[in-house]
Amino acid sequence: MRRRPPQWALDAVIVAVAAAELVTVIDQVGPATIAAYVLAVTALALRRRWPLAVALVTVPAAVSGYLWLAPMCALGTAAAALPGRLLVYGCAAVMFLVAATPSSLAEVRSWKAHEWGAALLGPALFVGGPTALGRLARTRRELAARLTELKASQERERMLVAEKAITAERARLAREMHDVVSHQVSLISVEAGALALTSSDPRARRSGEHINELGTRTLDELHVMLGALRGTADPAGPPGLADLSALVAASGLAVRIEHRPPTGPLSPEAEHAAYRTVQEALTNVVKHAPGSEVTVTLSAFPDGGALHVEVRNAPPPGCDTGPPAGLSHRSSSGRGLAGLRERASLLGGALRAMPTPDGGFTVHAVLPCRPAPEPYRETADRTDTPVGWRGSGTRQPTQ
Template sequence: MLDRASRIAGRVTPWALGLTVFLLSMAAVTGSMGVRSALPAPVLVAVAACCGVAAAFAGRALWPLVAVAAVAHLWLVMWPAAVVASYYAGIRLRRRDLWLYVAGAVVVHALAGLVSYWSEGYRALVAGTPLNALLMGGAMLGLPLVAGLWVGARRQVLDAAREQAAQLLREQVLRAGQAREQERSRIAREMHDVVAHRVSLMVLHAGALEVNASDARTAEAAALIGQVGREALTNLREVLGVLRSPDPVNGPQPTLADLDRLLDQSRALGIVVNRHDEGEARPLPPTAERTAYRVVQEALTNVHKHAGDAETDVHLRFRSAELEVLVRNRPATAADGGLPGSGWGLVGLRERVELLGGRLEAGPQEEGGFRVLAGIPTA
């Protein structure tokens, strides 16, 4: 709204200034605010119109206004264009050009005083005496020029302040990016030194157990543990690569196409997992698919930790504007019973879903067991 108002003001102001200069010029040559001229009205209107048009375009080109103002002042003592020209000269001109304008304005005003002095009647009285010529010079040239210089200097100060603020903001963003990269690198080192080492030991022990197992079932379980551990190491390397990358959005990320493999891993541990798709499956935004995968992954992790071998149902409901993910398990047969309250995993999962504008509900069911329900926007 403010930008639109600024654009409208930027278009209207020059023409309003031109109209004002035209009206004041006519007032000057008709005697209302200056020296009355005996020239025909069409000539006076033409000169005043030239002054108004030149003033309207003074923001783009100053020297045409200076030329028109000089002619009008010498010929007709028409002062409005000279006032506007001095003001814009103070704003836009610097050093050599400014001194050139001042010297030219003084010469033109002196010549106008001489012309008025040689004239007869009211013009000689108003603009031909030295005191009046000096006063007119101060009013038409000095005051507008000082005002323009002040406005120009103020604009320069504001521009410098804005540039300095923008530079500080760029430096702050750069420092924040460097600190973020350093923190990601530190986290990557910690994960590599601690988590990767422990998972590698787990894989080695699983391999040893598989080789030395006394029965086939133990060997199969050890092989599964080793496989899951190696996949965990692969995923960990991917995460470490993302952490070390300057662009953390790059790197492989799971989608719904990987969901069956995730469910098969849980089934291999002896848990009955049933998948139910409702609605017409369709390609979804990568962030939505990735979030849905993480919802199912976290829910199944909690089932493994707290619900023993409880049968679990995974529902994917494709709505018109969202994907609804429901993971619920039957009452646990293990001694520890159903899931406890939400831990940090569900807290982080809720933040992930809400960042997309979705919702997450997690809690025990009336008939027993636990459920996690997420609504993920897809539009």
């Protein structure tokens, strides 16, 4: 795209050309005309700031009939800048009358029809050309501004239509999730509660109570998520760091929490991402390393710029004999860790998940305390995700 020259350069060229016109006819005009034209050329430099005043200042320069460039430029600028038609056409009429006024009345009396036509045609073209071009330039600017407004209005309408479609789709997903997931989880909770009440085995009763509690918590979180999809979320917001104690207690694991809170406030998004990171890590421990000891560490940089969430579990009891019975390497799709990476990336952070040298596993997330202006996506760490059973002399399941 070609760059337009600066405005001051164009003004300097116009003033220079108008001044050069005076040199071509300086021997044919008197001192008064020269002074009037010099004033007109000087005023051209201010025609964009005061278009009407400059156009009136250049009127005396048009009396001679020789020097027209400065009045034409001033009149064209006034026609393009002034919003009112009355001012523009009035200024053009004054300049036409001045330019068409004959120098001698005695000479006019002897003019014939064609001489009158020739005498009036020049001033008419001298005034009509710049006026028409100026109004055309103004009309073009107004049309461009209206087109810009129309495009902005169309974009706003498109966004509103897209938002309505998104809202409708979210409502449909909420209905589907409520009809399917909520129903199934409710049945699981009912069956677990019945098992806890009717079973004679203490371990079965404890398991039933635990499953019933987990089902109830799952339904509560599901209702919160469905409310967010419908736009009627709970004012309390999604779970955060304050809910970690209940999450750890419900996991049934031996968990030690080391919490060094940040010096600055955390955004709700960062707290929710930290909660989900711990939740997914504990779920993986229950699935792949039941009975192992878990350490959850929450810390922040001294400046409070990012929250570090680390969940580390020791090797499960009896890991040297292989994975727990009934568990295969296909039991985990790895989508949970992939979702955590995406969640951290959207906040401008990163997440690493890898086995430890002693046969355990660690999940480490770095979450900015405030959302980043542009999402940063960590791609190199994806290769660190273990696939299958890995370990040093032992077999550790993928988490």
